[in-house]
Amino acid sequence: MTISPVSRMPLSLDVAQRLRTAILDGTFAADAELPTETELAQSFGVGRSTIREALRVLQAHGLISGADTVSTARPRVTHERTAGAAGLALSTALQVGAIPLADLVALRVLLEAEAIRQNTSVPATARSCLATMAAAVENADIHTFHAADVDFHVQLAYAGGNRALGFVIGVLRDCIAGYLLDALAAVADPGAVLARLLAEHQGIVDALDAGETDHAAELAVHHISGFYTPETP
Template sequence: MVSARPFQAVVRNPLYLQVAERIREAILSGGLAVGDALPPERELAEQFGVSRASIREALRALQAQGLVEGKGKGLVARAASGLLSEALTHVVRLRLASLEDLVELRCVVEAAALERAARRGAPGRLDAARQALEAMCRPDVTVEAFHEADVRFHIELVAASGNRAMHLVMLAMRDAMSRHLLEALRAAGPGVMRRLAEEHVALLDAVERGDAEGVSQRLREHIQGFYEGSVVAPAAAVGR
């Protein structure tokens, strides 16, 4: 039996939502690259044939979605990693997933990326990771400098996999977990930092030798060992 009303009424979106959708599509399709500055309000109003008030509303909507950032003439298209990191941070803070869950997710993604990097055999792609490792091994390295180099080391190893999606997810997890890592390093002391640096040496060596299975196992032990002992357990104790 055919319904007496098979169609829904057409929804007429406000002009600012139509403008926001077109700019959003330009960002997501790559027409506006990450970091590109958006045209001024007046120019956008002329291009879309709408008022500047509609443009301002559209830009506010896009900022709320995390697709543009900045103020006034400094509005630019935002990186997807920023959206992912905010989402992951909210997930943890709202307790929709635990920090332990995020650590496990990182292990899965990074282990797969390092296996891929080891199989690719691309020494030139590891130069940035090697530089970060050298910074970690300096005898006078501060906790903050070690933390920055540590994060950069892992990001560069994942980038060496050549998988852009893995790289973006890793960037997002870096931002979501960075505070926990830095606090744990401050509490751990120089001995732990030396051990972590030695483990990084072994990770880089395994990737360079093409030891895909070995680097995956080392990575899991490295990540889980540090977070279970220095981040997750203390955080759980504080929460009790």
């Protein structure tokens, strides 16, 4: 029976946990600036470097802002980045988990079909992605097409209304993105493939516009899984 497991924890981690609970408790109001590092160090009775390490942990968890640019602005309590941090963590875990690509694709097919089934209308953002893709087909610009492709699927995913669904789809998409770009770059005639993908996207949107959600979901299934099977016609 360890009497005080807390004492075996580095001070910086202990401070990080206490700050974390303080933030989640509302002791530090959302969107409010945190005290300065020196003030935090004094109030916790530790050195500034210890406070800095604790702040880094909280920034990695997305609970406070200010990790990405150098500025004199103090960190703020923010909740916007928590989903991003969760996405990064999930993406990392999937990457290092040596999960077969086929499993990732199968999961994505399942989720996107469900998201499309929940869709009632095609969001304007998804339509503009279609336009971007069409322009990219003209120029045979693989990267622009791919970026718009990703955005299109994510927009559709979130349009269903379930944020967890859109979130996981986005993460899966990130994990698969590398494979997809490589596949596109390896194709002999990228233009033809891009045109076919664009047509499939258009088909999904058309089906949704016609109110045929089940058909749209079916099209999406074939659109996604078709790309990852070697026998792409």
